[in-house]
Amino acid sequence: MTAIHVSEVGPRDGLQSIERVMPLEAKKRWIAAEAAAGVSEIEVGSFVPPTLLPQMADTADLVAFAKTLDGLRVVALVPNAKGAQRAADAGVHAFSLPFSMSETHSKKNLRKDHAQMLEEIAACAEIARNHGIHFEVGLATAFGCTIEGAVPEDQVVRLAEAAIGAGAMEVGLSDTTGYADPAQVRRLVRRVKAAVGDDKLDTLHLHNTRGLGLANVVAGLEEGIITFDASLGGLGGCPFAPGASGNIVTEDLVLMLNSMGHDTGIDLEKLLEVRGILEEALPGEPLYGFTPDAGPMLDYNERTAA
Amino acid sequence: MTAIHVSEVGPRDGLQSIERVMPLEAKKRWIAAEAAAGVSEIEVGSFVPPTLLPQMADTADLVAFAKTLDGLRVVALVPNAKGAQRAADAGVHAFSLPFSMSETHSKKNLRKDHAQMLEEIAACAEIARNHGIHFEVGLATAFGCTIEGAVPEDQVVRLAEAAIGAGAMEVGLSDTTGYADPAQVRRLVRRVKAAVGDDKLDTLHLHNTRGLGLANVVAGLEEGIITFDASLGGLGGCPFAPGASGNIVTEDLVLMLNSMGHDTGIDLEKLLEVRGILEEALPGEPLYGFTPDAGPMLDYNERTAA
Numbered sequence: 001m002t003a004i005h006v007s008e009v010g011p012r013d014g015l016q017s018i019e020r021v022m023p024l025e026a027k028k029r030w031i032a033a034e035a036a037a038g039v040s041e042i043e044v045g046s047f048v049p050p051t052l053l054p055q056m057a058d059t060a061d062l063v064a065f066a067k068t069l070d071g072l073r074v075v076a077l078v079p080n081a082k083g084a085q086r087a088a089d090a091g092v093h094a095f096s097l098p099f100s101m102s103e104t105h106s107k108k109n110l111r112k113d114h115a116q117m118l119e120e121i122a123a124c125a126e127i128a129r130n131h132g133i134h135f136e137v138g139l140a141t142a143f144g145c146t147i148e149g150a151v152p153e154d155q156v157v158r159l160a161e162a163a164i165g166a167g168a169m170e171v172g173l174s175d176t177t178g179y180a181d182p183a184q185v186r187r188l189v190r191r192v193k194a195a196v197g198d199d200k201l202d203t204l205h206l207h208n209t210r211g212l213g214l215a216n217v218v219a220g221l222e223e224g225i226i227t228f229d230a231s232l233g234g235l236g237g238c239p240f241a242p243g244a245s246g247n248i249v250t251e252d253l254v255l256m257l258n259s260m261g262h263d264t265g266i267d268l269e270k271l272l273e274v275r276g277i278l279e280e281a282l283p284g285e286p287l288y289g290f291t292p293d294a295g296p297m298l299d300y301n302e303r304t305a306a
Numbered sequence: 307m308t309a310i311h312v313s314e315v316g317p318r319d320g321l322q323s324i325e326r327v328m329p330l331e332a333k334k335r336w337i338a339a340e341a342a343a344g345v346s347e348i349e350v351g352s353f354v355p356p357t358l359l360p361q362m363a364d365t366a367d368l369v370a371f372a373k374t375l376d377g378l379r380v381v382a383l384v385p386n387a388k389g390a391q392r393a394a395d396a397g398v399h400a401f402s403l404p405f406s407m408s409e410t411h412s413k414k415n416l417r418k419d420h421a422q423m424l425e426e427i428a429a430c431a432e433i434a435r436n437h438g439i440h441f442e443v444g445l446a447t448a449f450g451c452t453i454e455g456a457v458p459e460d461q462v463v464r465l466a467e468a469a470i471g472a473g474a475m476e477v478g479l480s481d482t483t484g485y486a487d488p489a490q491v492r493r494l495v496r497r498v499k500a501a502v503g504d505d506k507l508d509t510l511h512l513h514n515t516r517g518l519g520l521a522n523v524v525a526g527l528e529e530g531i532i533t534f535d536a537s538l539g540g541l542g543g544c545p546f547a548p549g550a551s552g553n554i555v556t557e558d559l560v561l562m563l564n565s566m567g568h569d570t571g572i573d574l575e576k577l578l579e580v581r582g583i584l585e586e587a588l589p590g591e592p593l594y595g596f597t598p599d600a601g602p603m604l605d606y607n608e609r610t611a612a
Binding site for chain 1: 487520565603
């Protein structure tokens with residue numbers, strides 16, 4: 001079956017959504033343990049000013065550490081070209097810039113309108129090219145915005161094309177607000193792929209705010225998506241709290257993909273053990289997911305046998 | 307978009323999974339309120355001996371009451387021909403017999419092997435024909451069994467054909483144990499439809515034991531399934547407790563289907579109000595679902611507009 005990549009974004013999206021700061025050593029244990037379980041891509045942090053997000057102050061250290069782990073693709077989020085330069089200096093394999101499809105959200109989140117964001121994308125692209133780094137633009141609020149409401153699909157398609165035109169090597173669709181449904185995922189993936197090229201949209205970043213996260217993954221798989229972001233234990237994700245993350249849960253995603261016969265390269269039992277690191281480093285922090293309690297699935301080969 | 311039916315099975319599958327007996331008057335309020343919210347099919351109870359399941363002792367009364375509600379299809383579960391006769395006498399529109407694909411489970415659950423179950427199906431079919439009632443066989447443990455483990459797909463296909471051959475008017479696939487994954491759902495629906503006829507498999511009964519319930523719904527939709535069982539509030543469903551139901555949550559299912567643009571005929575806001583009846587009649591009983599807390603989706607028409 002198809003190889004599907006699971007990109008762990010908990011050290012970035014999960015940790016930036018909670019108030020507590022996880023100690024650097026715990027972050028390292030977490031990242032190393034996930035890599036050892038077979039996770040091949042981790043977004044280790046964000047190059048935002050530490051005054052804004054003290055949880056992310058050690059991102060450069062984490063990049064350096066993560067790069068020592070065999071076969072791991074080390075990714076960081078950047079809010080602008082300044083962050084991109086820091087990411088490049090730190091030596092990431094790839095960086096990702098969020099570009100909000102809702103202009104209101106863009107102005108509120110990064111204080112830039114769409115035109116200014118496209119300039120920023122061009123500047124980031126130049127840094128990426130100069131350093132031989134992969135540069136992806138995450139199309140945030142692509143499925144709707146809590147401020148603007150519905151975001152027209154034509155607008156998403158147009159801005160995806162503009163981002164590629166400005167130098168992004170790839171775009172991803174992000175359901176920042178948990179509004180996506182499976183029909184919308186299929187429609188929008190198909191339309192954006194048609195506009196920017198089949199190989200320039202590989203990734204979905206889904207949230208589980210309304211419980212549709214894995215249903216949306218299925219829709220994405222049907223449309224040829226091969227990389228899904230997820231957060232261990234759904235960290236940071238009481239999905240109903242304002243501003244909370246609510247990423248889909250890595251363990252449940254891996255259970256589903258492995259059970260479907262996809263090759264994730266991830267050992268689910270080893271992955272489940274990594275939860276212990278979060279429980280120890282962030283006592284009392286709610287963790288989510290069905291898999292830890294429900295027990296394993298039946299063996300794939302036995303189930304498909306006649 | 308396609309009309310999709312949501313069949314509420316909480317009054318049967320939910321209530322038989324908890325120890326408390328819901329008073330008849332509360333059951334009536336529940337059923338009437340769901341029908342008023344637009345739910346067009348409800349499994350109101352089970353014609354099992356009241357000594358075995360006192361929760362279901364008032365099923366005949368519920369059938370009589372539910373038949374007074376405009377446009378509602380009234381369904382009951384029957385364990386054997388004796389139950390089918392009681393269901394027919396009570397005047398159900400349809401009854402459903404569970405036929406476990408795992409022979410071990412069949413013997414344990416209904417004390418009959420597969421050959422004996424096929425005789426029971428033939429006897430039920432005769433009762434159904436004589437009374438002009440629809441008779442469906444639910445292929446239980448079709449995706450795996452907690453006792454036997456994997457159930458070969460060839461066996462499910464063969465027993466589905468045998469059930470139709472013995473007189474079942476329709477078969478449904480039941481993930482009694484929460485082992486189904488979306489790839490397996492697509493495969494098995496396709497194979498059973500090919501074997502028994504496209505119009506003789508319309509229904510999936512899914513559980514959410516491992517969080518894959520709605521993902522499996524998406525897979526079923528892709529294969530032309532048009533009826534999905536679900537339980538309000540996931541009643542009876544702490545999904546990890548032994549013997550617990552863990553049905554998919556009606557509210558979340560309706561949120562997803564409506565959001566995808568399917569015509570369920572159900573008013574989600576009215577449906578959400580029905581939870582209050584459960585909370586009042588069964589204080590302290592855990593209810594599940596993301597929808598009640600997460601708030602509504604964006605308007606379908608706005609989202610699909612250019």
